[in-house]
Amino acid sequence: MDFTPTEEQTAAQGLAARIFGDLSVHERLVAAGTGTDAELWKELCAAGLPGAVEEIGLLGLVLLLEEQGRTTAQVPFASSCVYGLLAVAGHGTDEQRRRLLPQLRDGTAVAAGAFPAGGAVQARPEGGLSGAVPLVPWLREATHVLVAAADRSLWIVRTADAGVLAEPVETTAPWSAGRLVLDGASGERLGGTRAYEEILATARTAFAGLQAGVCAGAVARAVEHAGTREQFGRPLSTNQGVLLRAADAHMDTEAIRVTAYEAAWLHDRSLPRAAQALTAAWWASEAGKRVVHAAQHLHGGTGADLDHPVHRHFLWGRQLDAYLGCGSEVLQELGGLLVKEGSR
Incomplete structure (x- = not known):
């Protein structure tokens, strides 16, 4: 590759x-x-x-x-x-x-995604979508929502249409999120039976890439702080414990980046990538959480300041961890996929 x-x-x-x-x-x-x-x-x-x-x-x-x-x-x-x-x-x-x-x-149209399918939305045989999705990132800015129904069929829904309600929800990160409530809402079908799995793999890869950037920014801020902040007459960066913590965070960030790159590379060549997308999501969730905690910790008391820039990286990293499914959930799904593929 x-x-x-x-x-x-x-x-x-x-x-x-x-x-x-x-x-x-x-x-x-x-x-x-x-x-x-x-x-x-x-x-x-x-x-x-x-x-x-x-x-x-x-x-x-x-x-x-x-x-x-x-x-x-x-x-x-x-x-x-x-x-x-x-x-x-x-x-x-x-x-x-x-x-x-x-x-x-x-940009005159903005899309959000009610993903993944969790059984909350039902596509009625007589027509219309009903159900509620508790958290949809960027829903308050969206003109369209890609909704994954319980049967994994995909529907494009206009947020301005009848039967569609977007209730504001505040999350850890400032993602302009909302709760999507559908009551007999009309929607237009998108794709066939494989569309759901393919878009889900794409989303996991893309948001893993976003987490790689969040972590890289957090580490950069931590390194800058440790190099300029002095304690006992010398920079914090000369402390071996600080160096090791920063090095671990850097390696975790690189792992997120390279697994996201691999999944994206496979996607662009139309090769199987479900396992690689889950791997990227796992690293982004599990390692991303470690990185943003480390970066905040390396700032000392300053990192606890809610107005400090590094705190934004902490909030984004934790929100992406939750949005990707949390490490243990993703790992369980990955294990099930590998078992299934191995039994073929």
């Missing part, structure tokens, strides 16, 4: 790094509260980055999401690309692609 980015992927990553670095600064994040930074989202869409994902593939998206994670930028980039752009491009009809993709590319 060769994870070396293409020229197009490198250019897109560089552009994303510049935009996120210029606009997703601490003062703007504080001002945004728990909502989306509308100006930043507009800038990303004007630069063509959401639409570029169709060309640079899932590995390219993972690279872009790393840059978002480094700055904990409050935009629905992962959600709209995974549950909107890539889902429709990969599994939509020709009519759905013509109608929805232009809006998803320019």
Whole structure:
């Protein structure tokens, strides 16, 4: 496997790094509260980055999401690309692609995902979707929601339609989340029997990439703090315990990154990737939690300050841990998949 980015992927990553670095600064994040930074989202869409994902593939998206994670930028980039752009491009009809993709590319439409299927939503034989999903990231900003019903059928639902209610929910991270309530809501079917598994694997890979960025940003902040903060007349970074803790966090971050790259690389070549996507999700959940705790700890008392930038990485890392399913849950699913594949 060769994870070396293409020229197009490198250019897109560089552009994303510049935009996120210029606009997703601490003062703007504080001002945004728990909502989306509308100006930043507009800038990303004007630069063509959401639409570029169709060309640079899932590995390219993972690279872009790393840059978002480094700055904990409050935009629905992962959600709209995974549950909107890539889902429709990969599994939509020709009519759905013509109608929805232009809006998803320019940001006038934003997609959220009621994933994974947990039996909460039922697709009625007589038509309409009913049920409630307690947490949907970026739901309050979404124009469309990709809903996974109990039978794993997929439905595109417009948030403005009758029978659709989005109730605000505050989470650990400021993801503009909501509780989705459907009461006989109409929806249009997306894809066939394999669409659910494929989009779920894509989502796990993409959000693992986002976690890699969150962790990289947290470690960078911790290293900067340890190199400049002095204790007993010398920098904290000269303490062997600090060095070892930072090194472990760096290695965990690299493990998240490389497993996300592997799953994305396989996706872009249309190769089986369910186990690799679960592996990436496990590392992102289990190791990601360790990294953001370590980064906060290495800041000492400063890390406990709710207004300190490193605390945002801590909150994002813990929320991604929960959203990916928590390590033990993901590991159990991975074990079951490996047993199933081994028995064939």
